[in-house]
Amino acid sequence: MQVEQDLLAKNDRIAAVNRARLDATHTLAVNLMSSPGSGKTTLLCRTLELLKGQTPLAVVEGDQQTSFDADRIRATGVPAHQVNTGAVCHLDASMLLGSFELQAPPEGGILFIENVGNLVCPAGFDLGEHKKVVVVSVTEGEDKPLKYPYMFAKADLVLVNKVDLLPHLDFDLERLMGYLAQIRPEATVLKVSARSGEGMESWLAWLGEARSAIA
Amino acid sequence: MQVEQDLLAKNDRIAAVNRARLDATHTLAVNLMSSPGSGKTTLLCRTLELLKGQTPLAVVEGDQQTSFDADRIRATGVPAHQVNTGAVCHLDASMLLGSFELQAPPEGGILFIENVGNLVCPAGFDLGEHKKVVVVSVTEGEDKPLKYPYMFAKADLVLVNKVDLLPHLDFDLERLMGYLAQIRPEATVLKVSARSGEGMESWLAWLGEARSAIA
Numbered sequence: 382m383q384v385e386q387d388l389l390a391k392n393d394r395i396a397a398v399n400r401a402r403l404d405a406t407h408t409l410a411v412n413l414m415s416s417p418g419s420g421k422t423t424l425l426c427r428t429l430e431l432l433k434g435q436t437p438l439a440v441v442e443g444d445q446q447t448s449f450d451a452d453r454i455r456a457t458g459v460p461a462h463q464v465n466t467g468a469v470c471h472l473d474a475s476m477l478l479g480s481f482e483l484q485a486p487p488e489g490g491i492l493f494i495e496n497v498g499n500l501v502c503p504a505g506f507d508l509g510e511h512k513k514v515v516v517v518s519v520t521e522g523e524d525k526p527l528k529y530p531y532m533f534a535k536a537d538l539v540l541v542n543k544v545d546l547l548p549h550l551d552f553d554l555e556r557l558m559g560y561l562a563q564i565r566p567e568a569t570v571l572k573v574s575a576r577s578g579e580g581m582e583s584w585l586a587w588l589g590e591a592r593s594a595i596a
Numbered sequence: 597m598q599v600e601q602d603l604l605a606k607n608d609r610i611a612a613v614n615r616a617r618l619d620a621t622h623t624l625a626v627n628l629m630s631s632p633g634s635g636k637t638t639l640l641c642r643t644l645e646l647l648k649g650q651t652p653l654a655v656v657e658g659d660q661q662t663s664f665d666a667d668r669i670r671a672t673g674v675p676a677h678q679v680n681t682g683a684v685c686h687l688d689a690s691m692l693l694g695s696f697e698l699q700a701p702p703e704g705g706i707l708f709i710e711n712v713g714n715l716v717c718p719a720g721f722d723l724g725e726h727k728k729v730v731v732v733s734v735t736e737g738e739d740k741p742l743k744y745p746y747m748f749a750k751a752d753l754v755l756v757n758k759v760d761l762l763p764h765l766d767f768d769l770e771r772l773m774g775y776l777a778q779i780r781p782e783a784t785v786l787k788v789s790a791r792s793g794e795g796m797e798s799w800l801a802w803l804g805e806a807r808s809a810i811a
Contacts, residue, residue: 400781416632417715417744445716447742468746470685470716498743500632501660501685501714520735520758521633527662528713529632531683543735549764551791576766 392506395474399469399481399509408486409592412492414532415516417498420542422450424516424575425493429457431585436592437490441480443472443497450495457564460484471502474509491588497524500529512591513518518543523556526564533561536568545574607721610689614696614724623701624807625709627723627745631740632713635757637665639731639790640708644672646800651807652705656695658687658712665710675699685717692723704811706803715744727806733758739770743780748779749774753786753802758788 403410415421429438429554440461442451451463460482463477477494486492494510496503515536517525520543526533533539547554554572561570569587571579616626630636644653654677657666666678677699679691692709701707709725711718730751732740735758741748748754754776762769769787776785784802787797 399699416713417740418631418633418733420737444743446745447739449739449743468720470714497716498631499685499714499716501712502717505683518633518735520733520761522635524633524662524664528659528664530661546735546761549761 386485389505392474395478396507396509399474399477402481403486403492403509403511404595406486406488407596408488408490408492408514409588409595410486410492410508410510411512411513411514411588411591412494412496413470413502413511413516414496414500415498416500416521419498419516419518419521421495421498421516422425424432424542424573425495425574426453426457427578427581428493428584429454431458431581432491433457433459437487437559439484439487441477441492441493441494443476443495443496445470466497467481467502470499471506472496472508473506477508491592493521500525500532504531504535511595512537514538514540516540516542517557519547519550519554523553523560526557529553530564533564533568536565539568539570540584541572543574543576544572544579545577604720605746607689610693611722611724614689615690617696618701618707618724619725619810621701621703622811623703623705623707624727624728624803624810625701625707625723625725626729626803626806627709627711627725628729628731629711629715629718629734630713631715632735634713634731634733635790636710636713637668637733639755639757639788640710641668641672642790642793642796643708643799644669644674646796648672648674649708652702654702654705654707655700656692656699656707656709658691658710660712681712685712685714686721687711687718687723688721689723706807715740715747719746719750726810727752729753729755731755731757732772734762734767734769738768738775741772741775745773745779748776748783751780751783753784754780755799756785757789758791759787759794760792
């Protein structure tokens with residue numbers, strides 16, 4: 382459909398502007414995407430608690446409605462800019478560009494962008510970020526990579542969250558890993574629990590490497 | 597945006613055709629919507645097992661990719677038509693109309709339509725169904741009704757799924773109920789577990805009442 386192609390081409394041009402801006406301030410930008418309820422915000426809050434004081438940080442929060450998530454982020458002491466997308470099902474590059482006018486990317490630090498909870502639409506829109514991270518929780522079923530392939534096919538990192546719940550679930554982690562390998566063999570996969578803290582060190586190490594690569 | 601309004605107006609006209617067709621065969625059509633991983637398919641399979649033999653049944657399965665869910669439905673013995681939406685994030689009325697050419701609505705029975713796992717986009721598209729059912733699982737966080745208000749604002753019934761996991765979660769069911777009451781006080785809310793069977797009788801009773809209303 383022509384309308385859609387024009388829209389994506391425009392988005393890509395704005396994404397390139399964002400990327401240049403982020404590179405100029407040596408800011409690593411990480412786009413966090415997942416289903417609603419995968420635990421992205423809890424994981425992000427825990428991450429901010431561990432990084433703050435050592436690394437300049439900021440967050441852009443995308444939600445259809447409410448500023449609940451931005452409020453949770455601000456409670457950690459890290460600045461957050463809320464984008465309410467209304468009827469729109471994803472963040473786009475112009476929304477991120479607009480956020481820079483109100484909240485500058487943290488120089489030499491990390492900008493976390495928490496996308497709208499949606500495994501379909503955000504996959505199509507480059508924001509100019511350096512890394513795409515998909516969070517999938519073990520309560521969601523093993524088949525998500527095959528059912529939502531566009532999302533997983535672009536992931537640099539997949540965080541398998543809520544692993545503390547595994548003893549209470551009929552969840553086959555090996556099956557999930559096999560499906561991920563089919564769709565995106567290049568992605569790094571880390572098991573984490575924002576609640577128990579399991580895997581947080583590996584996730585922070587991954588962020589550290591990504592920062593080094595753009596410094 | 598004009599394009600979007602034209603699209604929705606066209607969709608509504610096709611939805612009206614679908615509704616007339618379903619009414620003519622006294623088929624109750626139920627549109628099941630949720631996040632990815634809320635347990636819709638497992639809940640639906642269990643529902644079909646309980647209803648089959650008593651009620652004519654069929655399923656239309658919407659997924660971005662794969663026929664995993666349709667295969668799970670067919671394993672219950674109930675016919676299923678798979679719609680793969682590709683890059684599209686929701687079912688629309690024309691997709692349902694197309695399905696009728698390949699799988700007739702079950703006369704005097706129930707047609708379950710399992711929408712694409714997505715709490716944003718399916719809310720905008722009337723399919724011509726009689727009832728909209730939103731499934732939300734207790735692993736997803738209490739704030740979903742306020743964060744995805746368009747979806748919850750149209751729900752006739754909210755099924756709160758996976759309640760067997762409540763002892764292992766930090767989940768405040770009362771808080772969820774309060775938010776639901778703010779967004780959609782008219783909706784019926786039922787707690788269910790597809791795994792333990794809790795609440796399935798109430799859900800079947802709700803379906804029975806909905807069938808009586810259109811017979």
